[in-house]
Amino acid sequence: MSILNLVFEIFSWVAILLGSAFMVIGAIGTLRFPDFWSRVHAVSVADSAGMLLLTLGMCIQGGFTLVTVKLIIIGIFLFITGPTATHAVANAALVSGFLPKGADRFRRKIVIADNAAKKAKKKKRSPLKGML
Amino acid sequence: MRHHLLLRVITKLLVGPILIFALYVQFHGEYSPGGGFQAGAIFAVAFILFGIVFGLDKVQEVFPPWLVHKLSAVGVLLYAGTGVYSLMLNSTYLNYSSFSPSNPISGQHWGIILVELGVGITVASVMVAIYYAFAARPPVINDEEW
Numbered sequence: 081m082s083i084l085n086l087v088f089e090i091f092s093w094v095a096i097l098l099g100s101a102f103m104v105i106g107a108i109g110t111l112r113f114p115d116f117w118s119r120v121h122a123v124s125v126a127d128s129a130g131m132l133l134l135t136l137g138m139c140i141q142g143g144f145t146l147v148t149v150k151l152i153i154i155g156i157f158l159f160i161t162g163p164t165a166t167h168a169v170a171n172a173a174l175v176s177g178f179l180p181k182g183a184d185r186f187r188r189k190i191v192i193a194d195n196a197a198k199k200a201k202k203k204k205r206s207p208l209k210g211m212l
Numbered sequence: 213m214r215h216h217l218l219l220r221v222i223t224k225l226l227v228g229p230i231l232i233f234a235l236y237v238q239f240h241g242e243y244s245p246g247g248g249f250q251a252g253a254i255f256a257v258a259f260i261l262f263g264i265v266f267g268l269d270k271v272q273e274v275f276p277p278w279l280v281h282k283l284s285a286v287g288v289l290l291y292a293g294t295g296v297y298s299l300m301l302n303s304t305y306l307n308y309s310s311f312s313p314s315n316p317i318s319g320q321h322w323g324i325i326l327v328e329l330g331v332g333i334t335v336a337s338v339m340v341a342i343y344y345a346f347a348a349r350p351p352v353i354n355d356e357e358w
Binding site for chain 2: 157160164168171175
């Protein structure tokens with residue numbers, strides 16, 4: 081029994097330390113990366129992984145208690161909201177015309193879609209504007 | 213709005229759990245950290261999130277402005293009424309123990325629940341009212357002029 085406890089303890093601490101490392105790496109990436117898109121990438125991906133690992137480690141520490149249930153609910157909530165917030169930020173940047181380096185092909189696509197929508201609607205108003 | 217499909221789906225998913233969590237914080241306030249103010253803020257956040265994603269008209273169908281303004285007064289009246297009720301029981305203002313003289317602990321539970329409910333209702337409706345006041349302003353810059 082004590083060996084099983086030891087295994088659980090080691091596993092949970094490995095998960096917690098790995099999650100903390102992910103969080104720290106994500107924070108460093110947010111500060112040090114050169115432009116907006118790589119920063120968003122660093123903070124969103126590393127945060128999701130770090131949050132999951134931290135929650136897993138704390139669940140193992142909690143055992144079969146109410147705390148574990150609350151941790152699982154928090155984990156599900158953050159797993160849904162974190163990527164959604166990143167999507168909202170990145171989407172707002174893309175729609176307002178802020179493109180990554182070397183994405184001119186994509187800009188042309190947006191302009192083509194814009195023109196097609198203008199022709200279809202025969203309005204002065206662009207479909208890409210006003211969505212923010 | 214076609215562009216905001218993901219946000220709309222996630223908002224529909226999250227508004228219910230946020231309201232339930234606000235009620236949990238509200239009615240757990242006397243045993244654990246939490247209480248009326250926090251619960252009211254979380255309750256208002258659900259409506260503000262709904263309003264940001266779906267627009268002001270949709271959220272005002274659910275929670276109309278006249279109801280918001282009435283409720284912000286009802287909460288204060290509930291708070292003050294609890295105090296006046298203990299005055300009518302020949303005790304001091306907001307003395308919860310006088311609600312049940314045989315079992316003062318139970319009386320204090322009832323008093324705290326009523327007062328926190330008043331605080332929660334007022335905070336939630338005032339925050340939603342502030343959001344309505346900001347969101348109902350006409351935009352300074354039209355969409356076409358960006």
